[in-house]
Amino acid sequence: MKAGWTISAVGHAALLAWGLISIAAKPLNASPPESMPVDIISATDFSQITNGIKTAPKAETPKPLVEKVAEAKPVEEANAKVVDKKPEIVATSDKVEPPKPQVEQKKPEPKPTPAQKSEPKQAFAKEPEQKLDPIAEALKKDTQKPDPKTQQKAETPLPPKKPEPHKPQPKFDASRIAALLDKRDPQRHSATGDTLSHTPSLGTPMGRAASLTQSEIDALRARIQQCWNPPAGLADARDLIVVVRIRFNPDGSLSTDPTLSNSGSHPTFQVAAESALRAVRRCAPYSFMPVAKYDVWKDVEVTFDPRDMFRG
Amino acid sequence: MRQALPPFGFTRRRVLAFGAAASASALIAPSASAQLRLDVTQGNVQPIPIAIPDFVGGTPNDTEAARGVTQVITNNLRRSGLFNPIDPAAYIEKITSFDVLPRFPDWKAINAQGLITGRVTRQGDGRLKVEFRLWDVTSGQQLTGQQYFTSPDNWRRIAHIVSDQVYERLTGEKGYFDTRIVFVDETGPKERRVKRLAIMDQDGANVRYLTRGDDLVLTPRFAPSTQEITYMSYGQGDPRVLLLNIETGQREIVGNFPGMTFSPRFSPTGQQVIMSLQQGGNSNLFVMDLQSKRTTRLTDTSAIDTAPCYAPDGGRICFESDRGGKPQIYVMGVGGGGAQRISFGEGSYSTPVWSPRGDFIAFTKQYQGQFAIGIMKPDGSGERLLTSGFHNEGPTFAPNGRVVMFFRDPGSGPSLYTIDVTGRNEQKVPTPALASDPAWSPLLS
Numbered sequence: 001m002k003a004g005w006t007i008s009a010v011g012h013a014a015l016l017a018w019g020l021i022s023i024a025a026k027p028l029n030a031s032p033p034e035s036m037p038v039d040i041i042s043a044t045d046f047s048q049i050t051n052g053i054k055t056a057p058k059a060e061t062p063k064p065l066v067e068k069v070a071e072a073k074p075v076e077e078a079n080a081k082v083v084d085k086k087p088e089i090v091a092t093s094d095k096v097e098p099p100k101p102q103v104e105q106k107k108p109e110p111k112p113t114p115a116q117k118s119e120p121k122q123a124f125a126k127e128p129e130q131k132l133d134p135i136a137e138a139l140k141k142d143t144q145k146p147d148p149k150t151q152q153k154a155e156t157p158l159p160p161k162k163p164e165p166h167k168p169q170p171k172f173d174a175s176r177i178a179a180l181l182d183k184r185d186p187q188r189h190s191a192t193g194d195t196l197s198h199t200p201s202l203g204t205p206m207g208r209a210a211s212l213t214q215s216e217i218d219a220l221r222a223r224i225q226q227c228w229n230p231p232a233g234l235a236d237a238r239d240l241i242v243v244v245r246i247r248f249n250p251d252g253s254l255s256t257d258p259t260l261s262n263s264g265s266h267p268t269f270q271v272a273a274e275s276a277l278r279a280v281r282r283c284a285p286y287s288f289m290p291v292a293k294y295d296v297w298k299d300v301e302v303t304f305d306p307r308d309m310f311r312g
Numbered sequence: 313m314r315q316a317l318p319p320f321g322f323t324r325r326r327v328l329a330f331g332a333a334a335s336a337s338a339l340i341a342p343s344a345s346a347q348l349r350l351d352v353t354q355g356n357v358q359p360i361p362i363a364i365p366d367f368v369g370g371t372p373n374d375t376e377a378a379r380g381v382t383q384v385i386t387n388n389l390r391r392s393g394l395f396n397p398i399d400p401a402a403y404i405e406k407i408t409s410f411d412v413l414p415r416f417p418d419w420k421a422i423n424a425q426g427l428i429t430g431r432v433t434r435q436g437d438g439r440l441k442v443e444f445r446l447w448d449v450t451s452g453q454q455l456t457g458q459q460y461f462t463s464p465d466n467w468r469r470i471a472h473i474v475s476d477q478v479y480e481r482l483t484g485e486k487g488y489f490d491t492r493i494v495f496v497d498e499t500g501p502k503e504r505r506v507k508r509l510a511i512m513d514q515d516g517a518n519v520r521y522l523t524r525g526d527d528l529v530l531t532p533r534f535a536p537s538t539q540e541i542t543y544m545s546y547g548q549g550d551p552r553v554l555l556l557n558i559e560t561g562q563r564e565i566v567g568n569f570p571g572m573t574f575s576p577r578f579s580p581t582g583q584q585v586i587m588s589l590q591q592g593g594n595s596n597l598f599v600m601d602l603q604s605k606r607t608t609r610l611t612d613t614s615a616i617d618t619a620p621c622y623a624p625d626g627g628r629i630c631f632e633s634d635r636g637g638k639p640q641i642y643v644m645g646v647g648g649g650g651a652q653r654i655s656f657g658e659g660s661y662s663t664p665v666w667s668p669r670g671d672f673i674a675f676t677k678q679y680q681g682q683f684a685i686g687i688m689k690p691d692g693s694g695e696r697l698l699t700s701g702f703h704n705e706g707p708t709f710a711p712n713g714r715v716v717m718f719f720r721d722p723g724s725g726p727s728l729y730t731i732d733v734t735g736r737n738e739q740k741v742p743t744p745a746l747a748s749d750p751a752w753s754p755l756l757s
Contacts, residue, residue, distance in 0.1 A: 006324045030350050221350050228355035229425070231394075231483045257451070268484030274448070274455075278425060279355070281450035300348045308353045 028296070030217045216290055220297065223286060228279035230306045231271050239266035242276040242304040250294050253285035261301060276304040359396035360482060362389065363424035363449075365407045366400070370433025370441070377467055378432040381442060384471035385428065385478070387515060388489045391730075392479065392715075393737030398424055410443065419449045426455075426482060430474070432467075439463060442470045446478050456481045468517060473757055488710035489514060492753045493717065494532045494541055495728060497521065498746040502725075509543060511558065514710075514752070516742035522556060531575050531706075534753045536582040541751075542566065544574060553587050555602075567600050567607060575619045580626040586610075588618040588631075597631060599646075610648045622646070623666050623690070630654075630664045630673055630690075641675055643690060654692030663706055666690070668754070669713035672733065676705045676718075685718045687733055698735045708752045717741065719748040 243261040248254060258280040260273055280302070289297055366382045369375035389395035404418040410431035419427050430444035445457040456477060460470050469490060476487025497510040497519075509522040509529050523529055527547035534541060541556045553566040553576040566576065569589050576587040583602055588595045597610040597620050611617045615635035622629055630643050636653060639660040644651040655661040659679025666673050672687040677697065684700035685707050698716060703726075707718045714733055719726045726748040728741035741747075 003324055006328060010328060010330070028348055030348060217348070217350065221352060224350075224352050225354050226356060228352060229358055229360055230355045271482065271484030278448065278450050282425070297348055300350060302350045302352055304355075305351060305353045306355070309355065309357065 030221070216288075216293060216297065219288055220286060220300070223283050223288075224279055224302060227283040228276065228304065230275055230304070230309060231268070239264055240269060240272040240306055242269075242273045244273075244276050244280055244302050244304065246280055246300045246302060248286065248289070248294075248298050248300070250291050250298075251285060252287040252289045254281070257281075272304070272306070276302075279304075359394055360425050361396045361398055361423055362426040362428065362478075362482075363398045363403060363419055363422065364389070364428045365403055367430035367432050367442075367444070368407065368410050370431055374432045374434055377434075377440065377464075378430070381430070381432055381467060381471040381474070384468055384515070385475045388472065388475035389478065391515070391739050393732055393739075394479070394483055395426075398422055410445075413452075414447060416447075416449055416452045419447075424449050426478070428474075428478060434464070435461070440467055440470070442467070442474070444474050444477075446481055468513060469756070472513070472515075476755075476757075485714055486712045486755070488712045488715060488752075488755070490756050491711060492538070492756065493728070493741070493750050494522075494534060494753070495719075495743070495747045495750040496529055496532065497744065498725065498748060509541070509556070510743075510747075511541075512743070514741075519744055522558065522561070531749050531751075533577050533751045535578045536580060536754055538753045538756060540578075540582075542576040542578060542585055544576065553585065555585075566602075567598075567605070569598075569607075577621055579622050580624055586620045586622065586629065588620060597629075608648075610644070611651070617642075619663050621665050624668050624670045628690075630666055632662045632664060641673065641692075654688065654690070655695075656692060657695060665707055665709060667709045667713040667733075668711050671713065672709075674707035674709060674716050676707065685716065685731070687716070696735070698731050698733070699729075699738060706749055708750055710752050711755045717750045717752055719750060721748070 241262070241264075244258050245261045246254065246258045247256050258277050260277070263269070264273075364382055364386045367378035369378040386397045390397050402422050404421060405415045407414065407429050410429055414427060414429060425448070427447040427449050428444060429447070430442065433441045433443075435441055439461050440463065441459060441461050443457070443459040446455045447453070448455050458474070458477060460473065462470050472490040475489040479485070479487035479489070491514045492511055493514055494509065494511045497508045498505050499508075500506045506525040507529050508525040509532055510519055511522060512519040522541070523545075527545045530544040530546070530551075532541050532543035539558055541558060543554055543556065544551055545554050551572045551574065553573045555564045555566055556562070566585055566587070567573070570591070572590040574588045574590065574595065576585050578585055579599075584599050585602060586597060586599045589598050594614050595616045595618050596612060597617050598607050599610060600607045610620075610629075611631075611633075613633070613635050615633055616639075617631055617633040617635070620629050620631040627646055628643055629646055630641055631651075632639050633642050633651070634640070635642075639662050640653050641655040641661045641664045642651040642653050654673070655675070657677070657679075659677050661675050661677050663676045664673050665675070667687075671689065673690055674685065674687045677684045677686050682700050683702065683704045684697045685704045686695060686697040688695040699718075701720065702723070703721045704718055705720070707716045709716055710730075715730050716733060717728060717730045719728050721727075725746040728743055728747045728750050729738055730741060731738045741750075
């Protein structure tokens, strides 16, 4: 009798344990696209951000006889602009020093993002911090608010285009946090063209004052999007969803040719499929993917869906 | 006291041990094969960068012809707005032989996605042989390749056919380069314009005049066979619809109606011509069978029904009518009967024309002094304006239904323009003088 109870109990326990533990693995869905700090600005502000200056000193870009090879991510792009701005900042500090107490210009502004406020903090979110510093400088130029502390910060060398490990601020003083915080009003307005965009150009297609670091998955998605030229003007985009399977090497290169995972009956499906495969091949190698997380991205299935692009 | 042994030797101890082992093994769960999945929903709608090095000449004498063919192809693909031919000065590899595999890393380095190589050779019997290959640079595969034989003066048509092949292979749409445009060529001062019928290749080459300019000519239209044109002529007396054979130059009056006949158009089979006939104060639609010369009346209203056009399947027609007050677009079965109004926006709609793909109707819209060219679906939804301005009129579709040609008169005289149905890539069509009333032929091949 006791053996019967024992068998039953053990059997139930084993079944439960198996059921709890060996769960069928669900495919890991990519997290939703990057979240971005959203700023409501007027159309004039936006055109000011993307404005270029024809008279600015010529930036060192390779003379494009051909299409440029796919450019760096927009995040890095914004960094580049910021670096160029450095000389301007130095000049600013000279002008602003003498007139000490100024009437604070209250501007009706939307609520600032946390990144803006955390400017003088120690554990920076590296990239946005470094970018915001000079932007903060530019803002001060408009508001004529002298702030010796943050000006000193501006003088510390800004990182080069490639994000580097963060260098600790040499002159940080904990006791003066209060002083810093009090002085800055919650202010955030789009810096205007001549302070953000110093490249001699006719403007840029996008303007971003700050953005969060993209997760690696979103970086991969953004990169493929950059390289994807869907055939334009196709009539019925519904039948043109292409699913491609990609396998990577640890260094980001393709370990095998990307393969089609679906098929379509629409006569133009082949053209759409080719454009998707071409996009994946073009952008190889994806060397920005972190080796430490190789297991996450070594086998990826990408769905190319042009419906959103050809709506209306 | 001896305990009874449980059946099959299931002692408690053994069962517990077995249970523990089973649970332990269940704990070693099968490793989850989590495949990362991504959705890419946005891309770069950009013209495809393509490299078109000069075609190789089979013999040194053929180099000029080869270069000419290359120029025509490059021009066609660039004007389509869907391709971006890369400047030849940037090419790294020089293609000297048609039969050798190109060095793809060189072409990848200049960011080309497609590569066209070709060869032109004059044969012993005087014919010209043109061969081409289209390569996918990223994969190193040949996508398509053909060879053509033709007489030497037809070399432009071969270049157009090659352009069509490349266009179709890379975009999935049929091409429209091997086509001709018939239009009204206008010369002379504004008070005394001389209007002649002219026909040319879609890129502006090979212009030929079909009439002498004695009569005022309007609204020429191609027959599906592309050998005949129907048009309106104000020669002697009332305006007449005429049929002109391009090859022989022979002219024939369509029907013998009392009254004025306007805006003729061929049916998709080429057997009938539909036109509007004015009698008294109103105008109605008539169809005439070219074989039997029998005419059928399609509308019988006291309004002005004009500018008829056939759907590509020949089952319905669209036309312009002011029976509702202002000119609007109506769709009706080809046998007559109830007409359904499809245009409901502000302003007046005229000159409707049905896309050869059947998915759009293009029209001229007039509103508050502005003329616009627009498209809408055949049920009237999805109305979109492609261009708007002081004057735009008379749309006609390319055979693949992706490009619309129209004419625009900014005040100094009309010229021809093309625009994509997405509203992008407006191009001016080169003509020897002022030009109006264009009509696009079907594909010649």
